[in-house]
Amino acid sequence: MVALLLTMPMWILVSFVFEPTNENWQHLTETLLSEYIINSLWLMLGVTFGTLLLGVPTAWLISQYQFFGKGFLHWALLLPLAVPAYIIAYTYTGLLEFEGPVQSYLRGVFSTQTVNAWFPEVRSLGGAIVMFSLVLYPYVYLLSRAAFSNHSQQALEASKILGAGPVRRFFKIALPMARPAIIAGLTLALMETLADFGTVQYFGVPTFTTGIYRTWTGFGDTTTTVHLSLILLAFVLVLMLVEFWSRKQAKYFATNTSGHAKSRFIQLKSWQSITAFIFCLLPILFGFLLPALQLLYWAITTAQSEFNAEFIQLIWNSFFLASVTSVVVLVLAVFLVYAKRIQNHASTNYAVKIATLGYAIPGTVIAIAVMIPLGWLDNTLDTLMRDWFGISTGLLLSGTLFALVFAYSFRFLSVALQTVDSGLNQVKPSMDESARTLGASRFNILKNIHLPLIQTSLLTAFILVFVEVLKELPTTLILRPFNFNTLSVRAYEMAADERLADAGLPALLIVLTSMIPIIILSKLIGRNHA
């Protein structure tokens, strides 16, 4: 039931498939639609190339070799995940635009004409591809590293004994065996690319998300917006199917790693070691360090004027919203996980599966999907109240935080579900049974056995959702109540007003907060490995 209620907006969206189109749609298909599709395809192609290039070789180096600085790189390679794409886009625009430090310096060295002629425009399709690749490659890195170090270790040793050198080992054994995992990581990166709004909006690369936003806020045309959303959803669906398929494949490639799974790393010689270090450092440098430093610089220079009561209100808004959402999501997740545990029906499992779909769906689409039914409910309620009591309730649901929390809950439920579920999986059913034979009540079991065992995963889920909410831009932008601002919206508005430096402070705060779960999670992964 809960799952169905949560996903209801999606069903309403889908019901629009048969709604007749109007002249806006006609106009759109004639002019912009093909541009949206082509841009999206180029983005996906470019990001595929970029994330593979950054993610796979680094994962291979880290999983197979021992070299200088590896302990640091191992988790630092995940840091770019803390930088939302739209924020990295702002920083590089600041660095590389005409008045930026890089171009100014180059103009000093070469002639102005040469620099103008040769320097690429950051705010372009190519620029967007680079931005996405820099912050999304960790998905590919994380999953392929796991595949390289778990699945193929034994097979790699076997191939070594059969006389295969490093190149043949990589291409014939490691890569094919890790392929499903790499593809799974890639689809995650591509889903994020499709869901992005801030970057493409700022770079002026029209795609579905910007189109949806434009038709919704500009024309207020529900039907056309929904149709656009549905096409975007079709793209996402394909990616989800690919991901689903590759995870199944990955399971089937996973050999049981009993016995000698302890991987032994190959020690690299001094210059090789330095090369590997530099190679792995590059993505961190460009995907995290440089943008973070730029943000820090902006934040410091603008702190005097920007850090005021209004900004504190901004922090309070963001953190309050994120906390409330996290609690709601956590309660829902615990409820669903226990429902699944207690009554292991096909229908319950199915409901839980559906509830996790939200993560794949772009924030823009979710916002629209939530807006439509809530707006309708509000109107109905308002009319009813006016008819009966003569009071106008106004926008009770759609214009308040309720809509936001509802949308977030749907989008981020899967994050919490997976974490809580894996936490509860540690509690074997036999533990419940043995506790009950020892005379413990259900409440007692929950308090004394389950809670201590799953509290870490509850905390992890809380932090993960918290950070996701903090970063989320389009949903907040569309659904926020009037005059309600958050850090992400503030950064967006400042950047849109060409006040990049003023975007620095809120952006830096987002990035810093987002680092927390990455550090915690890499510690957790590290502990599981040991």
Add this chain to the structure above:
Amino acid sequence: MLKLQINAIKSVYDDTAIINDLSLSLENGEIGCLLGPSGCGKTTLLRCVAGLQELAGGEILLSEQTLSTADYTQPTEQRNIGMVFQDYALFPHMTIQQNIQFGIPNLSRSQKKQRVQELLELVSLPNTEKRYPHELSGGQQQRIALARALAPKPDILLMDEPFSGLDVELRESLAREVRCILKAEGITALMVTHNQNEAFAIADSIGVMHSGKLLQWDSPYNLYHEPKHPFIADFIGQGSLISGSVCDCHAVHTELGLLKTHLPFGVQTGEHVSVLVRPDDILHDDDSDWELEVVNRAFRGSHFLFTLKLPNGEKVMCMSQSHHDHKVGSKIGIKLEMDHAVVFQSQKTVCLLE
């Protein structure tokens, strides 16, 4: 001719010695087996031979070529060895054909095909070349792993617990089958296992390892009948140790009477020693006047294994035919059938118990 020579090797992991001063050698075509409990360092030894692990001391030679020393480790891929892994490590994304021919990339297509056919015949799995590993049973995967290891005609075949993933009933029969294949091909092989039945079924020579040391390297017969260390006496077969004192260089006095023996070096007359008594040294005989009390009994199907109490409280085991059913507490007649007793110095036994 000596094929494999391992001279006084030492291997260290995280500052603890996994293997300490271990030496052994294999003749051309000999099948050796290292037997020992888990954690004794036997798998590490195989990995040293394979070059997957570096040495901290000593040397390993194959066909009189140096493979590893403390300063030098020839890369694994250049060693021309074959290895069968505990979980086979077949490549899941390749067919059986591709798996087997992986180690022979330089042959022509038709030569490869022919070699694969030969090997599949050899392991009695013809016509499986187009299938994938997961379509085969555990025992079949294990034979494919063997075929793959043999494809490049390795100088030596290493096997790491190759049968441990299989059903108990299958293990011994497959071990015997593998022995036949290896003997037919004249392949030198070194296997590790913790299962003595597998070791007996496959090996010409067996070494028992304990805490990184090789205690004895000998024929299966000698390991059972003349163990050189109380640990081996305990690990291989069943038996119990009873106390005794040395009478002279040919006999030792125990509760079972005067037993003939070959005394180990350094044992003095009159010294207290431990004497190994196997269940098949004591036979049940209803006509015998020599009676001992049954304190425990175990039915083994084909026979009974009785635990008997000696007058001084020490216990020995006795095997009898399975229709001789005696209750615990009753007394049964026995007679000795002992060629000569195996004697250990008492300190050695104490060391082991610690």
